[in-house]
Amino acid sequence: MSSVDYTQELSVVEGKQALRELDDLIAKPLETKPDKKFYIALSITLSMLSLLVIGLGLTFYYGIGMWGNNNPVGWAFDIVNFVFWVGIGHAGTLISAILFLFRQKWRTGIARFAEGMTIFAVMTAGLFPLIHVGRPWLAGYLFPYPNQHSLWVNFTSPLLWDVFAVSTYFIVSLIFWYVGLIPDLATLREKTNHKLKKIIYSIFSLGWRFSNRHWQNYEMVYLILAGFATPLVLSVHTIVSFDFAVSIIPGWHTTIFPPYFVAGAVFSGFAMVQNVLVIVRKIFNYEHIITIDTLEKMNKIMLLTGSLVGYAYAMEFFIAWYSGVEAELFAFLNRALGPYAWAYWIMIICNVVSPQLFWSKKIRRTIPVMFVIAIFVNIGMWFERFVIIVTSLSRDFLPSSWAYYTPTLVDGMILIGSFGFFFTWILLFTKALPVVSMAEVKAVVDGAQPSHKDN
Amino acid sequence: MSSSSVEYQKKELPAKVQTVGFGLFIAGLFLVVLGYIVDPTRSAYNNIIGFTFLASIAVGSLFLVGIEYLSGAVWSTPFRRVSEFLSSLIVLLPVLFIPLLLNVNNIFHWTHPAPSDKTLIGKAPYLNVNFFIGRVLVFWLIWLLFYYLFTKNSLMQDQTKDQNLTKKNVKLAAVFMPLFAITISFAAIDWLMSIEPHWFSTIFGVYYFSGTVLAALAAATIIIVLLNERGYFVKGIHTDSYYSLGALLFAFTNFWAYIAFSQFLLIWYANLPEETFWFLQRWEGSWIAASIGLIVVRFVVPYFGLLSQPSKMNPKRLLVMSSWILFAHYYDLYWLVMPNFSKGGVALGWIELGFPLLIAGLIILVFVYNSRKNNLVPIGDPKLKRGIDFRL
Numbered sequence: 001m002s003s004v005d006y007t008q009e010l011s012v013v014e015g016k017q018a019l020r021e022l023d024d025l026i027a028k029p030l031e032t033k034p035d036k037k038f039y040i041a042l043s044i045t046l047s048m049l050s051l052l053v054i055g056l057g058l059t060f061y062y063g064i065g066m067w068g069n070n071n072p073v074g075w076a077f078d079i080v081n082f083v084f085w086v087g088i089g090h091a092g093t094l095i096s097a098i099l100f101l102f103r104q105k106w107r108t109g110i111a112r113f114a115e116g117m118t119i120f121a122v123m124t125a126g127l128f129p130l131i132h133v134g135r136p137w138l139a140g141y142l143f144p145y146p147n148q149h150s151l152w153v154n155f156t157s158p159l160l161w162d163v164f165a166v167s168t169y170f171i172v173s174l175i176f177w178y179v180g181l182i183p184d185l186a187t188l189r190e191k192t193n194h195k196l197k198k199i200i201y202s203i204f205s206l207g208w209r210f211s212n213r214h215w216q217n218y219e220m221v222y223l224i225l226a227g228f229a230t231p232l233v234l235s236v237h238t239i240v241s242f243d244f245a246v247s248i249i250p251g252w253h254t255t256i257f258p259p260y261f262v263a264g265a266v267f268s269g270f271a272m273v274q275n276v277l278v279i280v281r282k283i284f285n286y287e288h289i290i291t292i293d294t295l296e297k298m299n300k301i302m303l304l305t306g307s308l309v310g311y312a313y314a315m316e317f318f319i320a321w322y323s324g325v326e327a328e329l330f331a332f333l334n335r336a337l338g339p340y341a342w343a344y345w346i347m348i349i350c351n352v353v354s355p356q357l358f359w360s361k362k363i364r365r366t367i368p369v370m371f372v373i374a375i376f377v378n379i380g381m382w383f384e385r386f387v388i389i390v391t392s393l394s395r396d397f398l399p400s401s402w403a404y405y406t407p408t409l410v411d412g413m414i415l416i417g418s419f420g421f422f423f424t425w426i427l428l429f430t431k432a433l434p435v436v437s438m439a440e441v442k443a444v445v446d447g448a449q450p451s452h453k454d455n
Numbered sequence: 456m457s458s459s460s461v462e463y464q465k466k467e468l469p470a471k472v473q474t475v476g477f478g479l480f481i482a483g484l485f486l487v488v489l490g491y492i493v494d495p496t497r498s499a500y501n502n503i504i505g506f507t508f509l510a511s512i513a514v515g516s517l518f519l520v521g522i523e524y525l526s527g528a529v530w531s532t533p534f535r536r537v538s539e540f541l542s543s544l545i546v547l548l549p550v551l552f553i554p555l556l557l558n559v560n561n562i563f564h565w566t567h568p569a570p571s572d573k574t575l576i577g578k579a580p581y582l583n584v585n586f587f588i589g590r591v592l593v594f595w596l597i598w599l600l601f602y603y604l605f606t607k608n609s610l611m612q613d614q615t616k617d618q619n620l621t622k623k624n625v626k627l628a629a630v631f632m633p634l635f636a637i638t639i640s641f642a643a644i645d646w647l648m649s650i651e652p653h654w655f656s657t658i659f660g661v662y663y664f665s666g667t668v669l670a671a672l673a674a675a676t677i678i679i680v681l682l683n684e685r686g687y688f689v690k691g692i693h694t695d696s697y698y699s700l701g702a703l704l705f706a707f708t709n710f711w712a713y714i715a716f717s718q719f720l721l722i723w724y725a726n727l728p729e730e731t732f733w734f735l736q737r738w739e740g741s742w743i744a745a746s747i748g749l750i751v752v753r754f755v756v757p758y759f760g761l762l763s764q765p766s767k768m769n770p771k772r773l774l775v776m777s778s779w780i781l782f783a784h785y786y787d788l789y790w791l792v793m794p795n796f797s798k799g800g801v802a803l804g805w806i807e808l809g810f811p812l813l814i815a816g817l818i819i820l821v822f823v824y825n826s827r828k829n830n831l832v833p834i835g836d837p838k839l840k841r842g843i844d845f846r847l
Contacts, residue, residue: 006527006621006837101702234713246724253725256657258717311636315657322581322644323655324574325729359629 052417091269350380480816515671701767
């Protein structure tokens with residue numbers, strides 16, 4: 001392991017497994033009955049999910065007065081959670097689209113799972129604007145359509161751009177995910193003896209027959225979708241950042257927000273994918289498909305994006321001073337030294353300091369350590385949004401209206417419940433669909449790629 | 456195991472190239488000197504455009520070398536020397552910086568703030584001449600050091616074919632990247648943003664970075680395509696290897712547009728006078744046309760020129776587009792700098808011609824000098840064979 005031979009391409013998948021064995025291994029969770037561990041995990045996530053149901057029930061019954069939001073702090077946990085979950089949803093399409101365009105073969109082992117997580121994370125995120133509007137049954141008016149009330153949306157509001165950006169992103173991610181699934185569904189259709197499963201797989205594999213022409217069209221569609229998805233991934237968090245940055249609240253209005261939010265989203269998304277995959281590869285025996293090398297590369301991306309986020313924090317601070325605008329400087333000093341300093345320093349330690357440990361190759365390749373660092377990153381990224389949103393609002397332009405925000409029990413229930421919602425979907429996904437792309441992994445096994453020269 | 460059986464025959468560049476380079480250099484030098492005699496202030500503004508342009512190519516090329524090592528890319532290995540040669544321009548950066556320093560009072564009015572200007576006086580701990588020079592010196596020494604180390608290891612590998620040298624450069628690249636990010640950002644703030652010292656934008660460092668990478672990529676692409684089509688590299692390089700050059704030019708064109716648009720939209724939307732005045736300066740008189748032109752020149756043309764897949768591999772298209780992008784980077788810097796000199800309308804005359812000619816000549820001469828001394832292909836690089844065999 002110590003010295004790398006640069007003349008050879010590194011293998012993506014360890015060992016030379018027969019293609020049939022790979023199919024069997026990946027399809028195994030779908031062909032076997034769930035074991036006890038699965039039910040234990042599911043009961044935990046469902047319990048968490050029930051907290052969401054209770055929290056939302058209380059909110060709908062009594063109104064959003066159940067939350068800790070107060071007069072200057074009109075946005076709090078709801079928007080923090082929204083931005084957090086949209087951020088988590090960034091890794092999937094980044095891995096499947098951007099890394100595809102960069103021809104990074106190591107993405108194949110993790111792409112499917114990450115895409116699935118994208119979809120579930122965006123679904124989780126979508127809950128929050130719905131409940132935040134207070135009257136979710138009126139949310140349909142967010143879509144601009146001619147209606148009898150002559151109600152029309154405000155096209156100049158970034159909140160509306162969010163509706164378009166997130167829903168477009170969701171649809172394209174779903175299509176991208178589904179297109180990638182088609183060859184695998186056909187494989188499953190061939191493998192299964194179960195009648196009902198066979199019918200379902202047959203319908204959803206759209207008559208795939210593994211013919212050369214199918215593959216050719218498939219690859220072209222995949223490339224084009226990757227091309228479409230790439231600007232979409234970047235646009236989603238860009239527009240989320242516009243929600244804040246177009247305003248004139250000090251600490252929100254800063255021009256670096258768009259790329260900084262995108263970097264942060266990729267950062268937290270990778271951390272979440274790494275956390276979940278570390279468990280999945282162990283339980284399903286995918287250690288040779290999702291290799292330590294792959295995890296190491298993910299950790300490198302976390303080091304990169306974590307440092308980019310650190311760069312943005314520092315640049316914001318410097319420009320706040322450099323600008324000579326009193327309100328700007330106050331907003332940043334207040335973050336670091338004010339009543340929410342505890343949240344700020346949690347953010348700095350988790351987001352900027354902890355990923356720096358990934359400079360060490362040993363740490364990048366040690367599973368327990370990288371797992372803990374990724375958890376830290378997720379905590380830190382949640383706090384980043386909390387710091388941005390709450391500290392700026394709680395100390396706004398009028399000192400007479402300043403107030404400290406404290407979340408309520410219902411806020412906490414909804415936050416924990418959102419994790420329950422997300423992980424319930426993840427668990428169901430692992431038993432319903434192949435979490436690794438069979439077709440793509442088979443294409444990157446050693447010797448699968450025809451070489452134009454004899455070796 | 457070792458498959459380093461690459462046949463490389465060193466070919467000298469025709470003498471004509473050097474003559475052209477020398478001619479451009481002398482013509483440029485003449486105009487620059489004349490310009491400094493006739494109108495020193497205007498020449499100094501042009502000097503900063505020329506200097507930041509040259510710095511883009513020099514430091515951007517070093518970034519490209521570093522990123523190849525760090526990402527383990529192979530498609531670019533046969534061409535890496537081109538960027539290595541271009542990064543040697545770092546050594547010459549003081550040549551364009553010293554005349555700037557002599558005119559520092561003409562360009563940067565933070566050097567002598569009005570006593571009533573509390574904002575500028577507040578910035579004095581950062582914006583003062585001594586610290587400014589100190590920073591430039593630190594940036595330059597960092598770049599020089601990494602230029603020296605990267606090329607030393609790379610050239611040594613031509614003889615020793617030692618894989619450890621690649622590993623050394625990978626480690627160097629990891630150390631270089633954060634330093635590069637910091638130095639290029641503060642260089643952008645110092646050299647470009649502080650010309651209008653009241654204005655501020657947190658994204659400005661990223662803005663200059665995006666243009667820097669584009670300029671370095673475009674300069675490398677021009678040379679790579681010109682030389683490869685005439686067989687100066689090794690046999691067996693397929694046009695597939697061009698694809699990544701085209702794709703990266705396309706990607707960074709979009710990246711620049713994204714950054715530029717983000718900066719504009721957020722300032723326009725928030726409509727705070729301490730920020731909008733900078734764009735309003737670029738919206739006066741004939742600057743309107745220049746501002747709209749920037750969108751067309753820097754984004755629309757290269758976007759459509761490189762959108763389709765075949766165009767990213769077509770040598771002619773690449774040559775035209777990368778020359779265009781290089782021009783667009785100069786245009787962009789002109790748009791950033793000149794509204795501070797000529798308020799109310801575009802200033803364009805023979806003085807503006809001096810620095811582009813001088814720099815074009817300088818780049819050609821430096822490249823010829825390097826290619827005479829060293830191999831154009833890193834023949835000892837372990838990734839070279841894979842790079843030549845690269846197919847999409």
